[in-house]
Amino acid sequence: MPELYIGLMSGTSLDGIDAALVDFTGDKLRLIEFKYQPFPTELQNTIQRLSKPDALISLKEYGAMDARLGHLFADIVNALLAKADIPAASVSAIGSHGLTVYHAPADKFSFSLQIGDPNVIAEKTGITTVADFRRRDIAAKGQGAPLVPAFHQAAFQHPDEHRCIVNIGGIANITALSKDPSAPVIGFDTGPGNTLMDLWIKLQRNQQYDKNGDWAQTGNINYDLVNILKQDPYFNLAPPKSTGKEHFSLAWVYQYFDAFSYKAEDVQASLCFLTAITICDAIKKHAPDTERVLICGGGSHNAYLLELMQQNMECPVESTERYGLHPDHVEAMAFAWLARQTLNNLPGNLKEVTGAINSVILGGIYQGNKKGAASAPCLR
Numbered sequence: 001m002p003e004l005y006i007g008l009m010s011g012t013s014l015d016g017i018d019a020a021l022v023d024f025t026g027d028k029l030r031l032i033e034f035k036y037q038p039f040p041t042e043l044q045n046t047i048q049r050l051s052k053p054d055a056l057i058s059l060k061e062y063g064a065m066d067a068r069l070g071h072l073f074a075d076i077v078n079a080l081l082a083k084a085d086i087p088a089a090s091v092s093a094i095g096s097h098g099l100t101v102y103h104a105p106a107d108k109f110s111f112s113l114q115i116g117d118p119n120v121i122a123e124k125t126g127i128t129t130v131a132d133f134r135r136r137d138i139a140a141k142g143q144g145a146p147l148v149p150a151f152h153q154a155a156f157q158h159p160d161e162h163r164c165i166v167n168i169g170g171i172a173n174i175t176a177l178s179k180d181p182s183a184p185v186i187g188f189d190t191g192p193g194n195t196l197m198d199l200w201i202k203l204q205r206n207q208q209y210d211k212n213g214d215w216a217q218t219g220n221i222n223y224d225l226v227n228i229l230k231q232d233p234y235f236n237l238a239p240p241k242s243t244g245k246e247h248f249s250l251a252w253v254y255q256y257f258d259a260f261s262y263k264a265e266d267v268q269a270s271l272c273f274l275t276a277i278t279i280c281d282a283i284k285k286h287a288p289d290t291e292r293v294l295i296c297g298g299g300s301h302n303a304y305l306l307e308l309m310q311q312n313m314e315c316p317v318e319s320t321e322r323y324g325l326h327p328d329h330v331e332a333m334a335f336a337w338l339a340r341q342t343l344n345n346l347p348g349n350l351k352e353v354t355g356a357i358n359s360v361i362l363g364g365i366y367q368g369n370k371k372g373a374a375s376a377p378c379l380r
């Protein structure tokens with residue numbers, strides 16, 4: 001019997017939902033089917049408003065958005081299963097990341113809040129659903145992020161070369177994997193991924209993102225501005241560390257300089273360079289032995305960003321695609337893997353990455369009602 005899990009991811013870019021159906025039979029990793037569902041603009045705007053640091057929202061609005069996202073997550077699972085022609089009863093569990101509306105790992109009462117009610121997902125799909133992955137790590141004094149490094153290790157560690165996996169979503173995070181499997185994994189959020197570029201092109205040209213970095217490429221990088229932004233203390237903070245859109249926003253840019261007094265495309269070029277250089281600096285500082293950089297997440301499609309990264313790294317910078325996994329599938333597959341860890345009573349966090357005092361089993365389990373599922377063998 002195949003051992004099937006579904007991973008659901010919707011990241012800080014607010015672009016939409018990624019759903020991956022993954023087969024783990026024999027401890028191998030194989031993508032069976034993938035589906036992407038973009039968010040309607042109206043939903044994006046509402047979530048954007050709800051997640052502002054100073055947002056005024058009612059509990060009613062918050063609860064309704066939690067439920068609405070739960071329905072959207074459930075619907076994409078059902079569509080994914082129909083596309084794959086696989087019955088829900090064959091799936092052991094869903095791992096649902098949820099949508100981050102606030103990430104505050106450094107506050108006195110630290111928290112990270114993901115919404116998309118897993119009760120709705122379990123009920124509507126019939127499949128056992130694991131959700132709320134980050135808060136247990138935070139309770140164990142971790143950052144609650146990044147959580148993908150353990151999966152990156154399982155999927156990409158190689159005995160012949162030191163690799164660094166870079167996930168460029170709204171925020172960018174790196175996972176440095178030594179060729180020595182007993183060496184500790186290094187991983188943290190480096191800072192902005194696509195988020196500043198997305199916000200600036202939305203404001204200036206009403207586009208969701210800068211396709212291939214084409215607009216940025218028409219501008220000139222203003223290195224003085226980039227150097228000013230690089231003074232932000234986050235970049236020099238020692239890991240473990242994680243961040244979010246609460247910190248890296250346009251208000252963050254404006255506090256350093258008046259973006260409107262420069263050519264808009266030069267600002268875009270500079271923000272693109274900021275993303276590239278802060279990732280490269282982080283790799284050089286924390287994983288100087290890196291022999292290959294593998295990029296995943298939506299930023300992997302930004303050709304100009306990758307070109308800038310390649311110019312600033314001595315080793316090859318490539319998409320994960322040639323190394324087994326399509327860059328758009330990695331994060332959703334990671335949450336399928338994390339759900340499997342949880343069902344097998346295995347930890348999902350790497351405490352050296354998140355800074356937690358313990359390795360912990362992540363997430364809450366919401367039982368499904370399609371029997372025959374959730375009976376995965378424990379493989380380790």
Ligand SMILES: Nc1ncnc2c1ncn2[C@@H]1O[C@H](COP(=O)(O)OP(=O)(O)O)[C@@H](O)[C@H]1O
Pocket residue numbers: 010011012013014015016168169170171194195198208209210211212213296297298299301302303331
């Ligand atoms: N062709 C492309 N060119 C440039 N950027 C892209 C392209 N495709 C996707 N992106 C970027 O990737 C983002 C989505 O990446 P994703 O990995 O889904 O991030 P998240 O995990 O934050 O949702 C988009 O908002 C956009 O900035």
Ligand SMILES: [Mg+2]
Pocket residue numbers: 009010011012013014015016017
């Ligand atoms: Mg996304």
